[in-house]
Amino acid sequence: MADEVLLSAKNLVKRFGGLAAVNGVSVDLWRGRIHAVIGPNGAGKSTLTNLLSGDLPPTTGTIHLGGAETTGRSPEKISRAGLGRSYQKTNIFLPFTVWENVRLASQSRAQRAASWLSSATSHSVTNERAEKAMVLAGLEHRREAIAGTISHGEQRQLEIAMTLATEPQVLLLDEPLAGMGTVEAERMVALLQRLKQAHAIMLVEHDMDAVFALADRLTVMVNGQVIASGTPEQIRADAGVRAAYLGEEH
């Protein structure tokens, strides 16, 4: 699959009353690349994610997904157009098994008609999609485990498997490494590296070691605005970024 821009946002603005939480932000997400968005608390990262996913409509600006404009469309429509989002807040059904959770997520993608037709074909398509997502997320050996009993890191993998079961082209990942220990974080970094081959990924993450290990491009936001955008090397060398955000540690 050739690298291509799968999502393109231009001059996004989101105002809450007098506050411009996102103020003129443009971003292109490419298949085969991880694009990290970093910035201090309140910089506007979650708001930007909400604009791209349709959870919030932008005040002004445009969003194209896979060539079609999705500005102002519902999250459901944007999801169907190929965008998958994992939330910080978990969507997992804890009493269900890993497989049942991924299967349910896959079912949510099934055509409405298929549920009443209930054909063997639609079931096998749903199962195949779930199986593929579970394997891709590295959870096949935990298939029968109750979701509430698996480790925190595995639950984050499960959230990603559930997102993958909707077959997105673009993945918006909100702090996938939050609360992880070293071994779990390393496993998640390896998973994201695998996923980027077939997807465009936007990563919002506070773990700077992981961000600099993973990102092909970075956008640095402060107070709703982009203060720098570029490769990890360019961002590391940017005096404004060092002053505003990274300090002297990078």
Ligand SMILES: Nc1ncnc2c1ncn2[C@@H]1O[C@H](COP(=O)(O)OP(=O)(O)OP(=O)(O)O)[C@@H](O)[C@H]1O
């Ligand atoms: N629904 C809302 N109504 C009013 N103000 C909001 C709303 N959502 C966010 N804000 C404000 O917009 C600004 C950006 O917030 P946002 O959550 O996008 O930042 P962030 O970079 O994701 O921060 P964090 O790293 O802490 O998650 C903040 O000043 C926040 O208080």
